[in-house]
Structures are given as C-alpha cells and as structure tokens.
Amino acid sequence: MIPSDLRAMAEQERERQEGFRCRIMVCAGTPCLSAGADVVLETLRQGIAEGGLDAEIESVATGCMGPCSRGPLVKVRSRGKEIVYERVTSESARQILFSVVKGRRPPTVSPLPPDLPFLARQERVVLANSGSVNPERIEEYVAAGGYEALSHALHEMTPDDVCREVSLSGLRGRGGAGYPTGVKWSLARKAPGERKYVVANGDEGDPGAYMDRSIMESDPHRVLEGMALAGYAIGAEQGFIYVRGEYHLAGRRLEGAIRDAERKGLLGSRVLGSNFNFRIDIRTGAGAFVCGEETSLMASIMGKRGQPWHRPPYPAQKGLWGNPTLINNVETFAAVPAVVGRGAEWFAAIGTPKSRGTKVYALCGQVEIAGLIEVPMGTTLREVVYEIGGGIPSGKRFKAAQSGGPSGGCIPASYLDTPLDYESMERIGTIMGSGGLIIMDETSCMPDVASFFLDFCRDESCGKCAPCRVGTVEMHRLLRRITSGTATMDDLVKLEELCELVGTTSLCGLGMTAPNPVLSTLRYFRDEYVDHIRQRRCTAGVCTIAENPAPGAEGEALLHAMGVPGEVE
Amino acid sequence: MRHTDRQSDSSLSPALASDPRFTAVERTLKQYQYRPDALIEVLHVAQEAFGYLSDELMDHVARQLKVPLSRVYGVATFYHFFSLEPQGEHSCVVCTGTACYVKRSGEIVKRLEGEFGVKAGNTTADGKLTLSTVRCLGSCGLAPVVVLDGEIAGRNTPDSAAAAAHHLVAEGKPEKKPVAERPRRRGRRGGTP
Ligand SMILES: Cc1cc2nc3c(=O)[nH]c(=O)nc-3n(C[C@H](O)[C@H](O)[C@H](O)COP(=O)(O)O)c2cc1C
Ligand code: SF4
Ligand code: SF4
Ligand code: FES
Ligand code: FES
Numbered sequence A: 001m002i003p004s005d006l007r008a009m010a011e012q013e014r015e016r017q018e019g020f021r022c023r024i025m026v027c028a029g030t031p032c033l034s035a036g037a038d039v040v041l042e043t044l045r046q047g048i049a050e051g052g053l054d055a056e057i058e059s060v061a062t063g064c065m066g067p068c069s070r071g072p073l074v075k076v077r078s079r080g081k082e083i084v085y086e087r088v089t090s091e092s093a094r095q096i097l098f099s100v101v102k103g104r105r106p107p108t109v110s111p112l113p114p115d116l117p118f119l120a121r122q123e124r125v126v127l128a129n130s131g132s133v134n135p136e137r138i139e140e141y142v143a144a145g146g147y148e149a150l151s152h153a154l155h156e157m158t159p160d161d162v163c164r165e166v167s168l169s170g171l172r173g174r175g176g177a178g179y180p181t182g183v184k185w186s187l188a189r190k191a192p193g194e195r196k197y198v199v200a201n202g203d204e205g206d207p208g209a210y211m212d213r214s215i216m217e218s219d220p221h222r223v224l225e226g227m228a229l230a231g232y233a234i235g236a237e238q239g240f241i242y243v244r245g246e247y248h249l250a251g252r253r254l255e256g257a258i259r260d261a262e263r264k265g266l267l268g269s270r271v272l273g274s275n276f277n278f279r280i281d282i283r284t285g286a287g288a289f290v291c292g293e294e295t296s297l298m299a300s301i302m303g304k305r306g307q308p309w310h311r312p313p314y315p316a317q318k319g320l321w322g323n324p325t326l327i328n329n330v331e332t333f334a335a336v337p338a339v340v341g342r343g344a345e346w347f348a349a350i351g352t353p354k355s356r357g358t359k360v361y362a363l364c365g366q367v368e369i370a371g372l373i374e375v376p377m378g379t380t381l382r383e384v385v386y387e388i389g390g391g392i393p394s395g396k397r398f399k400a401a402q403s404g405g406p407s408g409g410c411i412p413a414s415y416l417d418t419p420l421d422y423e424s425m426e427r428i429g430t431i432m433g434s435g436g437l438i439i440m441d442e443t444s445c446m447p448d449v450a451s452f453f454l455d456f457c458r459d460e461s462c463g464k465c466a467p468c469r470v471g472t473v474e475m476h477r478l479l480r481r482i483t484s485g486t487a488t489m490d491d492l493v494k495l496e497e498l499c500e501l502v503g504t505t506s507l508c509g510l511g512m513t514a515p516n517p518v519l520s521t522l523r524y525f526r527d528e529y530v531d532h533i534r535q536r537r538c539t540a541g542v543c544t545i546a547e548n549p550a551p552g553a554e555g556e557a558l559l560h561a562m563g564v565p566g567e568v569e
Numbered sequence B: 001m002r003h004t005d006r007q008s009d010s011s012l013s014p015a016l017a018s019d020p021r022f023t024a025v026e027r028t029l030k031q032y033q034y035r036p037d038a039l040i041e042v043l044h045v046a047q048e049a050f051g052y053l054s055d056e057l058m059d060h061v062a063r064q065l066k067v068p069l070s071r072v073y074g075v076a077t078f079y080h081f082f083s084l085e086p087q088g089e090h091s092c093v094v095c096t097g098t099a100c101y102v103k104r105s106g107e108i109v110k111r112l113e114g115e116f117g118v119k120a121g122n123t124t125a126d127g128k129l130t131l132s133t134v135r136c137l138g139s140c141g142l143a144p145v146v147v148l149d150g151e152i153a154g155r156n157t158p159d160s161a162a163a164a165a166h167h168l169v170a171e172g173k174p175e176k177k178p179v180a181e182r183p184r185r186r187g188r189r190g191g192t193p
Helices: A002-020 A028-048 A088-103 A137-143 A147-157 A159-169 A181-190 A211-218 A220-234 A248-263 A294-301 A329-340 A344-348 A381-388 A422-426 A446-460 A466-483 A489-505 A509-513 A516-535 A553-561 B024-031 B036-048 B055-065 B071-078 B099-103 B107-117 B157-169
Strands: A023-026 A057-062 A072-078 A081-087 A197-202 A239-243 A279-284 A325-329 A359-363 A373-374 A398-403 A409-412 A436-441 B092-093 B129-134 B146-148 B151-154
Touching: A002 A137, A002 A147, A023 A028, A023 A088, A028 A088, A028 B151, A057 A088, A072 A088, A137 A220, A137 A248, A137 A422, A147 A220, A147 A329, A147 B099, A159 A220, A159 A329, A159 A344, A181 A220, A181 A325, A197 A220, A197 A294, A197 A329, A211 A220, A211 A248, A211 A359, A211 A381, A220 A239, A220 A248, A220 A279, A220 B129, A239 A248, A239 A294, A248 A279, A279 B036, A294 A325, A325 A329, A325 A373, A329 A344, A329 B129, A344 A381, A359 A381, A373 A381, A381 A398, A398 A516, A409 A516, A436 B099, A446 A466, A446 A509, A446 A516, A446 B099, A466 A489, A466 A509, A466 A516, A489 A509, A489 A516, B024 B036, B024 B055, B036 B055, B036 B071, B055 B071, B071 B157, B092 B157, B099 B107, B107 B129, B107 B157, B129 B157, B146 B157
Parallel strands: A023 A057, A197 A239, A197 A325, A239 A279, A359 A436, B092 B129
Antiparallel strands: A023 A072, A072 A081, A359 A373, A398 A409, A398 A436, B092 B146, B146 B151
C-alpha cells in the first residue's frame, strides 16, 4: 500500500458509512460486555436482519464510550446527531431500534442528556475514536484519519524531524514518572547499536486503573501507529507490546489489528511503500506487578523472572538482548499519532505550561458515575469529581482521592481545587501515576487504605533486595497492629523510620515508592492513626479492633520469626 | 534442523505424549523455534491446556527449550498466573484491587471463604471450586467484581456473589444474563421489530 491507497481506503470507507441512514453503536468494552452488551448487540442484529434493514441501519460494536458504570451503552448516530442511551437491555434495545425506524422517541428508554458533563466536559485526543469506531475493522480507523501521521512522517519527515516534533509537543510519559518523551526518543535514536527495539508497556499493574486496557481494546491501531512512528524515529525494526495476562480481549484485538495492518502493508516490510520495515509482536504478562518496571519488563520479555536490574545503563542504552530499547507506556504511544498528525504546537496548546496535552483517568470508587475520562492537564480534582463524575453517591462526604496506585498517595478534601498536573500533584504529596483516580468517601479508613497498599507491595515485592523484601513485611505488620488497635505510639515512630529507610535504599521503584501511601495518609490524616492507637477506635467503622489486649512483644517477635508476619492480629 | 528428534530424547510418559491437549504445547514450542526466551509464552499455553503446570510438563518444557529445570520452576513460581496445583472444576475469582477494595470486596472474600469452607487461593475438598483473588481486572467501573468460570460479573454484594458461586457449582455453568427473547413482531407487515 502506498499513501494514495491509504487515502482511497479512507474515502471508500467514509462513503460506505454515509450510505447508512443510521449507525447504532454498542459499547463492547470489557465493563459493558460484562454488563450484557453482547446480548444487546445480538438483539439489534436480529432486529435489523428480520426487518430487512441491513442497507439502512448498521450496528457497530465499538470500544469504551466512557461512563462504564452506566453500561451497557448504545449510541445512535443519524443525520449528524448523536444520542447515547444508558443501561440498555434487550427490551430497550428493541425500543431504540423501533424509534429509529419510526422516527419517534422511544417511550421508556432513558437517553443521557446531550450536555451531561461526563460526556461534554471531556477533551478527547487519545480516546478520540474510542466508542465510535469498530476496533476490529482497520478501515474505520483509517477513515477516521488513522495511519496518516505515519504516512506523512515516512514520506515527508526525517527520523530527526519526528523526534523533534515529539520534543516540541512537550509530551511526557503517561506510565507514571512523566519523563519527557522526546528526550527519551532522542537518547534511543543516538544510542549506538545495530538492532534497536521499541516496547509498549501494557502491563498496567496499578490496581484501580484501566486506561491502557481500554485504549488497547478500543483503538488498537492507534497504539500500533504510535509504535511504528517511534520505530521510524529511533531506527528500530522490531517492536514488542507487553500486555497484561488478565487482558484477554485487549490481546485478541491487538493481535487482529497487527494481522490486518500487516496485510495492508501498514506494518511489516516496506511500510507504506517506504524503506522502513517494522514488525510488532505481542508478549503476554503473567501477573507480576513488578513487571511494569522497565528493566523487569525486559527480563520478562526475554523469558526470565521479572526482576529489575540496576540502572544505569538505561534501557535506551542497553536493553533487550543488550540493544538500545525504547520503552513507553501504551497511552504515551497512543498520543503520538495526534502529536505528529496535528503538530507539536497544537498539542502543546492543551494543558498547562509544564504538563502539556490531555490525560486519561480511570475514575472509580465512591463516585456517582465511574468510568474513563480524558481531560486537559490542569483540570482540577473538584471538576473531575463533582462536575464530570457527578459527585459522591448517597449524600456522603468526599474524603480523599487516591492517585498513582501503590506509588502514589491520597488527596484530601482541602485540596479539591488542586489542578491535576505533574507538578501540582507532586507538591501535595502524591503523583499523577498512570491515571487511576479512586474516590473515597467517609466510609473509608485511611490507615486501612495504607495497610491495603503495603499488603500489595509486600505481596508483589520481587525479593531481590532486602529493604523492600523485609521492609514491606515489617511495615505491613505495623500497620496491621495499628488497624487492629494493638499498636503503641512507638510503633508509629518505627513505621515512619521504616518509610525513610525503605524509600531511600530499595533497588527499584516498587520499594522506593512503597512508603508513599503511608506518608501521604500520615500527612493529611494523622489523627486517624492516633485515634486507632490511643482510643482504639476506627471512626470510619472499617477496622475490627481486637477485643484482647496487645500480645506481649516477645510472643509476637516469636511469631514473626516463625515466618507468619502479617498474620498477627 | 535437529528439532525433529527433540521429543524422543525427553522422558515423556506415554500418557502425556498421547494427550490431545499436548499438541497445543508442541505447536507453540515449534512456533517459537524452541528459543529459550519463549519460556513464558509456552508456559501460558501449557497452563491454558492443562489448567496447571505439572512437574512432568515443566520438565518437558525445560528439555525442549534447553534451559535448566530450575529456571522453568523459578519462572513458574515467580508469576502469579501460573499454578503448580490442579485446579477445581470451577473457578471463582474475586477482585481485590483498589477500586473493588474500597467497595468492600474483602467482605465478599470472607463470605465465600465461609460458605465454601476454603481459604482464598485453594480448592474445596471435593474439587468442585477454586476460590482465588486477583488485583484489578480493569473493570473498576463495575466494582466490586467477581469472575465465575471466566464470566465477569460486576456490582456484587456478599449475598449476590455467594448465590452466584452456589449456582455455578450446582448447575455447572455461570448464571446466564437474561437472553435476548425473540423479537416480538409488531405491525401488520411484521417487518419491523
Ligand atoms: C513497580 C513499577 C511498576 C510499574 N508499572 C508500570 C505499568 O504498569 N505501566 C507502565 O506504563 N509503566 C509502569 N511503570 C513505569 C515504567 O517503569 C516506565 O517508566 C514507563 O513504562 C515508561 O513509559 P513512559 O515514559 O511512557 O511513562 C512502573 C514502574 C515501577 C517502578
Ligand atoms: S525494590 Fe522490591 S521489587 Fe524492586 S528490586 Fe528490590 S525487592 Fe525487587
Ligand atoms: S537462597 Fe535465594 S537464590 Fe538461593 S535458592 Fe533460595 S531463593 Fe533461590
Ligand atoms: S466499557 Fe462501555 S462505557 Fe466503558
Ligand atoms: S479494582 Fe477490581 S476491577 Fe479494578
């Protein structure tokens, strides 16, 4: 395929779509599917077939539309107008179809108001196609302008130009640390090496986050195009996409997308008639949080235990099989086609001076509408929770928002007006992380939340270095003493000392950041810790405070030595 | 090249060698040209086919990929996904990721442990049900989430989860979502639904 073929393909598909009087889109993201979207789709297909309406009405299975907690969602697009229906059943699906045919409003089905802030307040760049194209048809991605940025880059830009464009856009890594993407690309480009690799990090180990899953499921070609652009920019011919083991649907859709792109000459050898060759292979994760860390991820791709190694050398210098390797997060790659296609300036105009562009968040927990949103960097937490998310359900009070997963922290109510960008979040003791935002109301207990995360880190520690392997066990044990009402104020001092020790002496990011949930909850909710210790009281009513007094220090030390840490109540 | 004689030099039991599930493993080994770095992909396929990784299976994979058994064992035990024990007939997985946790999935785990008399991570004595937990399935919008034999069900309570798990064990398959009834025909021409 050459560029003119690409344009023809886009034109043809657009004409095909315009041939329909109406397109009915059903969200086929994992949350909606598990809420019954497959049944809804089947009902619509049956109805269309039985009514002989195939030429007029097309039913399309798309990716995530956003308000996942309201699924299954159905979007009707006809004559340039769009209506989204929530919680659709097969019965209401039939009513929707009927109304489309008769041109009358369905009597009992509830459409979402067109100005619902959850939909209207977003600015969709990475999610532009999500929820309106069929991720299993490459034509639809192409009709939406897909692969045009790649075509433009291959024929009108040098690899240096591409690196420069990404630098100028101010795009920063969406996987957690926010490292400037352009700098990373330039390093990988300059690194000497015969073979180079591009790796997309789709491990998404942060519990409570599913942005990457949704991007891979809803718009797989966007990720592939971003990776191909990276390959061209740094001089790599091979890419890997590391997909979390639990993400079957994402893996399947990516596999199909790679096959289709290869068949059309958009991946493989001589991409789009140029001299550039690029293959992408999928690697499946096997359930280890630490494999999201870049050196550990590379060990895993090479078929080993996913244990990190010390950096430097950085992957961009020495990575897979000793060769320069560029690792970016899935969302980062997905932003690249927009950056190259619409220009660095356009992208840089969105967001704040130091945090450019948009960010996708998985908004969940105690919030009225949970789901996936994309907003400009710098949008405040209040806007996200109260306007977009519709506030806290059942008249409860907002208590905290947890961001950044186990490496992050909690934002208390007094900081609701903090803009969500890299700097502001760091200033208040948490991080942007990959974009999980878990909203908690007064029924959550902060020491318990900290204990939850330490339990997680303890469980996921790869065991390579002692501060993390032993430290997280000990920290979790102390937190369990606090939440069970058996701790003394000395324990709290010990806990704080351990935070310092584990944070500064661990080998990789897991151990270095494991204390963060403790530090940030201590910073804003210290009185809750003290309440648990002094009053033996959990205000939120989450913790079961032990009836019996604390076990003697000796007995407990013995239990601990016998290898049952964490089980001591 | 030499790949054809690989199978003969392994001490594979006749039972395993003739097991139809085994062909998937062999196919994957071949697909990756017996490269050692394919270890995890091969183990994925083996686990999917057999439900768990037996000693014999791991031994075979080690020989075929020419890596020490200790490395296969090391990888198989490092990753949560792999299991060295046979699994129950059915599986019930409760998500204990952050979003599910703040929506009290811990209570669901406790309830199921009580109802089935088994600790999370284990299989009931009659081999009917394996109860386990997982950290985030990426369906956080539906928290708390439970997966029964691979079918994701969202917005659970301890009651609904226990009922669904009992149904699974009794009926042998997850409760089906309401199936689409045949569209009723309306209108005289019967054309539109
Ligand atoms: C313990 C640990 C887990 C991580 N998990 C992920 C992950 O799941 N996904 C991800 O993209 N990055 C993860 N990271 C960050 C990666 O190491 C790496 O910085 C990132 O993939 C780089 O991509 P970016 O520059 O596009 O953000 C993790 C880091 C650590 C220390
Ligand atoms: S900090 Fe923890 S996860 Fe990282 S290398 Fe050390 S033990 Fe492993
Ligand atoms: S001491 Fe460590 S490296 Fe040695 S066998 Fe035990 S776990 Fe493995
Ligand atoms: S999966 Fe359907 S709206 Fe997110
Ligand atoms: S936390 Fe349970 S699905 Fe994400």
